[in-house]
Amino acid sequence: MSLPVMSKIPFGGDYNPEQWDEGVWDADYRAFDLAGIDLLTVGVFTWALTQPDEETYDFGTLQRILDRAHAEGRKVCLATGTAAVPPWLAQRHPDVCRTDFEGRRHLFGVRHNACASSPDYRRLAAAVAGRIAERFADHPAVVAWHINNEYGGLCYCENCAAEFRLWLQARYGTLDRLNDAWNTTFWSHRFSDWEQIVPPNMLSEHWRGPNHTAFQGITLDYHRFNTDNILRTFLEEKDAIRAHSDLPATTNMMAIYRHLDYHRWAPHLDFASWDNYPTDGSPVSRMALSHSLMRGLKDGQPFWLMEQTPTMTATRDFNPVKRPGVMRLWSWQAVAHGSDSVLFFQMRHSKGASEKYHGAILNHAGRTDTRAFLEVAALGAELETVGDRLLNARTPARVALLFDWDSWWALEISDGFSRAAKYEAQVVSYYEALWQAGAVVDVVPVTADLSAYDVVVAPFLHMLKGDTATRLEDVARRGGTVLTTVMSGRVDEDDNAFLMDVPGPLGDLTGIRVDETDSLPPDHSQPVVLAMPGGAERTVAASHLFDVVQLRGATAVGAYTEDFYAGTSAVTRNAFGEGEGWYVATCLDQDGVDWVVRRVLERHGLVGPFADVRDLEHTTREVDGRRYEFVLNHAAVPVAVDSPFAGVDILTGRTIGEGDALELGPADVLVVEAR
């Protein structure tokens, strides 16, 4: 199974006409025509509508929505609608409601409110999904199945406790093995009966909150269990659909979302999709990282951008509108990194409830002359021009960034060292450096095949599972470069420390030994002097964590200048086979990370053509022998560069010669089909 079959990049998004009189639908469709909208995501929160009580289904409204879409030539991504339980279900089966981290059983309310261990929820969610598939499998408008919505959160109820114990039995087999994995002899925790195990929350193993646990083992396993347990409900719905339809199924994910290890989900998705709601102030590169993480789920297969706001969000403390051009720029960024769709939440502003001020293509007045609508319509026209040329195109990357939910969890639920040194921030920082340098990068799990990459970057790879260390050594052995950092190579798959020198199994690759790691509050930093042989020095700042490194074969690339470890190495590189193992022993500021990453890329000639133009993004997609060069100006100022490639800008039809001056205003985009 793969992506839905489309003849161009689908354009549209979430559409909730069930909230409106059908008279409004006419206005919607006139507007959709104006904007070139050809794909509608329908039915995301319709369970109370499609199943008004446990015994009754009513698909009349959905039918009318789909018929109308088809009549006007639009396609539908059809949702199962199970992401919010209807009131009758909570009333009749209270166990569908979650118990939170504080141990409180919830009542009916909000959304994403179902316990994935509830037999009633599982039974009824699969049933309604099956019924919808049965009814609409052959509807000509339907091109894909959208199961549930933004899965997430955790539950700590008795049903979850029981399911967790079964999951543990399957994982460990015996209590002895579990006791060893969790090191329960510590603090008198040795379990003698599976029933003694309760979900780890504020009533049991936690103090101060979700990241502070007395036993990392149980908390880590609860995250893994939760990922699998929620995945099971996805699979139950998917199976129910499969009984009636072979159309591809997905669910909209949230990319860098901590609660679910999407790598465990990836094999079960026909295609990946996700919702892009960047927080204000996060770097533009974080969106590129997110797109690449989603592309990495299915070995480089394109994904769908399922949602983005055309204007503003509603749930933040402050919800700025997107500046002119930004919606288009970010839409093209998604495509540049592998999206085969451009979709929005949503078509029309809700009139009431919590998203009444969330941006939409049509505002409360239903106007088609607003800035938001006009920008959407212009993008719709542009996408029609582009047609099918970019569909199924792949990204030819020689650099991989490792992303690992287990390391994220294990690191941040551990006591010790620094609570302020965060996994996501480090990954974002290293990706930012790669992005500014113009490297084309895949973001992959630690289990990925690394044989195609020249450079592998693994920041904060706290947990080393299976043969990861060996496979990283292989990268270097054959001439590649592996870059890792402080906090890497500390624990095994059970979160037990390696009983060897830090950085554990990465010691040979990096050629160092670390006996002690200092950790200081974030307001503390010290200069680190970086230098390559014969190259210029650069002084950057180090903070948070400070490995005291002993060289065991490696050579110094940078050194601390203060404290009792002044003069010792802060950055090292080690010859290993034909390649190198680099180690950054501290948290460098962005300038420092940029410098280190640039040195690594230079070794392999992987610095991009616009590496010296700040915030000018470049990446590449290829399909059927055609190559597309994307150039996006995220800077607030115009930029001018010489074109490193020749071809035709498919957005304007303009021919570009190698060496031609390319001038891009703020938010400008070029998509050059190489000649």
Next chain:
Amino acid sequence: MSLPVMSKIPFGGDYNPEQWDEGVWDADYRAFDLAGIDLLTVGVFTWALTQPDEETYDFGTLQRILDRAHAEGRKVCLATGTAAVPPWLAQRHPDVCRTDFEGRRHLFGVRHNACASSPDYRRLAAAVAGRIAERFADHPAVVAWHINNEYGGLCYCENCAAEFRLWLQARYGTLDRLNDAWNTTFWSHRFSDWEQIVPPNMLSEHWRGPNHTAFQGITLDYHRFNTDNILRTFLEEKDAIRAHSDLPATTNMMAIYRHLDYHRWAPHLDFASWDNYPTDGSPVSRMALSHSLMRGLKDGQPFWLMEQTPTMTATRDFNPVKRPGVMRLWSWQAVAHGSDSVLFFQMRHSKGASEKYHGAILNHAGRTDTRAFLEVAALGAELETVGDRLLNARTPARVALLFDWDSWWALEISDGFSRAAKYEAQVVSYYEALWQAGAVVDVVPVTADLSAYDVVVAPFLHMLKGDTATRLEDVARRGGTVLTTVMSGRVDEDDNAFLMDVPGPLGDLTGIRVDETDSLPPDHSQPVVLAMPGGAERTVAASHLFDVVQLRGATAVGAYTEDFYAGTSAVTRNAFGEGEGWYVATCLDQDGVDWVVRRVLERHGLVGPFADVRDLEHTTREVDGRRYEFVLNHAAVPVAVDSPFAGVDILTGRTIGEGDALELGPADVLVVEAR
């Protein structure tokens, strides 16, 4: 029914002799004589004393307190004592205890601890109120009934759930109507049984806290229900009293208190009263606003200042003592704005429990030579001099400020735009501008008769109910000026967005259209240039919210200078009938609000005589053809002005001629009876 009949401004306040041996009472009365104290509020927390168990009443102590008061010529405001349940009641009927926002059933403790839905609480509170009224209705000391105390808070128990459902049935009649009002089709919330509805708290519709709800409709209605539900207990006590007494009844309110919509209470109060405990750092004008809000409850009828501290509070993190003269100044400010009493909490410091360090007239040593006591005694003497001259005087205002609890609630429980832009802050800012300009202002509900006002100011009037928009248009049509702002005219009474251009039904009056509103963190601001034709420009700062205004008849008074909406209008005015509709499209700093408000007042000649002397307050009361000009110096420095009026200062007997130099030191007060 109206105010208690008094022969002068009553002076005194809360008195709790039941906490002391009767020997102490003698010392109390000697001190009261020294201080001119003639009114005692008695019995506020005496339920455990007056009813030691469910079957027994004991009014002996109250009788002795009242008899002693009468014997010495003092009057009593007699409380029903129901604001804190006695231990036996919580023990015998646990349902009297509240369930909090987190869903936790409370046990016995604190005060204001009763659930207003508890049948046992309601029954027993009304019973004890009736018994007290029966016993003391004809006691010669009693002049008024003080029901309960500082009503407030919310409960989320099963009894409340049941009462809420009844309230909803009465409001909506059918579930279809309710589902439409709450827009429940959104997120699959369509209710099919009234029993499915549960109180909105952290276990149901809320996330992050009381202001974050998935469904504004249910949360808004819960606030309305709570107001009505608590009011019912007030009415039940009042009815029980009425069976025995026709003396006026009140309860002490808290003015700008978010949890209760006092406008719904106003018709049921014989007279309004409130407790003035300003937080440190709040502007002096906020007290004037509070007094005016209380005066506005009963169409301008004077109210009672029921409590203020003579020295310091106890529940704040920091509890400064009132500086010399401040207690007197603020007492006169209350009178200036319509109070017919000057009362304190309390007569004598408690020896123990949470208010042992709350200020009192008599300290723990019982001294009558402390600064606090001496200042109280001086004020007591002053009030005796004034006699009955100010009683029942009214405030002749031509400016109205609209205050609307529904807008407050709806705005602050809504997702979208800015969480930092607060209703109270905006109302306080516009009132501050009016106050510094010396305008005499009424603070009234949106349902008030506006026909007497030249200027109506309506900041953040988020919700437009009933014919409010029409009545505001009427103000302008006949020549008045209406000033409203960003965030106004957004939603109807159900909190559903108006399906029209912003600012909804205020569009014609303001002559503008708004398609998008930017919202930015509080640390962001931009200059706005204000200018009137032929007048000087002024540059002020705009922050939080930024409507992008399109002029549809209005003219610009001020413009943004930055961002993509630079040059568009930040302040507008629109000719409408004989008058004008003004719109402030952003949150201006105080300087900006002052400038705009001054322009509006100037149009009607309503700028006061001391508008250019900062913090010199002026207001007016009138009774029986006499007019009193109050001048209060809140500045830390002396001020000198020419008197705009002629008359006699009733505090000193000094004759003042028009144009005479008035010199007021810090905290000085003049009350000039105009000649």
Next chain:
Amino acid sequence: MSLPVMSKIPFGGDYNPEQWDEGVWDADYRAFDLAGIDLLTVGVFTWALTQPDEETYDFGTLQRILDRAHAEGRKVCLATGTAAVPPWLAQRHPDVCRTDFEGRRHLFGVRHNACASSPDYRRLAAAVAGRIAERFADHPAVVAWHINNEYGGLCYCENCAAEFRLWLQARYGTLDRLNDAWNTTFWSHRFSDWEQIVPPNMLSEHWRGPNHTAFQGITLDYHRFNTDNILRTFLEEKDAIRAHSDLPATTNMMAIYRHLDYHRWAPHLDFASWDNYPTDGSPVSRMALSHSLMRGLKDGQPFWLMEQTPTMTATRDFNPVKRPGVMRLWSWQAVAHGSDSVLFFQMRHSKGASEKYHGAILNHAGRTDTRAFLEVAALGAELETVGDRLLNARTPARVALLFDWDSWWALEISDGFSRAAKYEAQVVSYYEALWQAGAVVDVVPVTADLSAYDVVVAPFLHMLKGDTATRLEDVARRGGTVLTTVMSGRVDEDDNAFLMDVPGPLGDLTGIRVDETDSLPPDHSQPVVLAMPGGAERTVAASHLFDVVQLRGATAVGAYTEDFYAGTSAVTRNAFGEGEGWYVATCLDQDGVDWVVRRVLERHGLVGPFADVRDLEHTTREVDGRRYEFVLNHAAVPVAVDSPFAGVDILTGRTIGEGDALELGPADVLVVEAR
């Protein structure tokens, strides 16, 4: 009973070989030999191991650990292991789990998790302690009993409610007496049945958290009850041990730990011990204060330093490593202030769970060539050199600092004045001044015999119990100096205010009267000018609290310079008998406290020899006619001073003459046996 009999300062600490294969034990012992480790604390968290279910005990592993220790000549401090309940116990008797301040019953998890009121916990903890004592009483390695571990926390369950009522009945006898003590007439709280009393938490008397209670009386008594209730479990274990063994028993305390009043525990400990984990940024003197507080528990008897980390902690947000030399310096500081041991947590890094990154002597690689190990081994050698010379030495102090848990609790749970003025901070500040001045200080309870002291310092002595005021007067009467401060002398033992002028029973001693106390936010301060007759003036800063002082015999030592009390006294001294009573009426900055304390010490010639060298610590111990002068350089720079004493440095054997130059680098230590 007294300290364990040792032939030198025991060196070692927590040892948990039960977490490891016995093969690792060999490596441990080789390392212990290298480091001079001769005492192991064994069995602290072993309940799940020693009692695998309610009916079964298994001491095999403990036996092997003890036998091995003995075989290699090491001694053991043997723990009862009851500080963390085993899973089977929580499963079988859920009432052993605590109910927290929020009223939530906990499930199995973490440690220090047992309710001290649980009959099952009490029965089974005493039983296992007895069994361990029975088995190992005569084991030749065992030198002391370590009962439980770091007792602490509170529980609010039904069992605790019942025990609390019994405790109250024992304390008050009648409800009338209790109602009077708690002043329950306030807010209608008069109890008519003991069963009406529930533990004070967020479901009953509290708001905003543990420090905000409506009734200080009940909350204060709950702290006292909790201290006694947990102490009871200690005594039950101790009694069970005493049936088999007369070896001394202790528990490791936490010094300045708010939840337990260790003075109530002191009579029941054979010897005191504690765990020193200073938070980063706290002054070095706070450790000296802590040591002295522990020494003060048993009238000056030496204590054991039971735990400290050799390198870093794990539970803090940031966990820096101890800088070179600091572990040794702080170890000697403990000895200097009365410790007869130097012990660590722990011997070897755990491989998993929450302390896997807590520092240990042996790291995960088990290396003996790390900085941490080498510093430990060097200290071990040094201690062998010193031998038994310092054992049982006493500290000859002429200055006492009063430390009072009741005042700490009462002050910080009270509404009123300033929430930012904290007991601990003030005590630390006054101790810091004494420490920098080089005074040799005892830290004692208010019940201590004060007859040996020339100076008694009592900051924030909020509660005055029993004859404390009289005994303080006695100090001054015979020529001593008593120094007390704002917030002192406010309440009696029931937390009811003294019905007299502030500072209550301290009024005669201090010669002042206070009618009002201003309190302002921490960002506010004002200059205070300090001066002694004929001495130089010094201007310091005052903040938080500002008593307005009237002199009633005292003379001014310092005066405010701002606000309405400018010119009034901020510091006073009063001639009383042959001595003086000093009063600091505000919170002075450290400079101010230093100045005042120095003046007081000068009066008695108690300023130390290095008072002008910042952070150069000096203190003294004496035993059998020998006197040891400890000099420790906590400064980051070398210092040079002339030796005020003659003798031999027992760490180096170097002879030192009076007047010789003493040069101490950073972290250097001298222990001079006086000649």
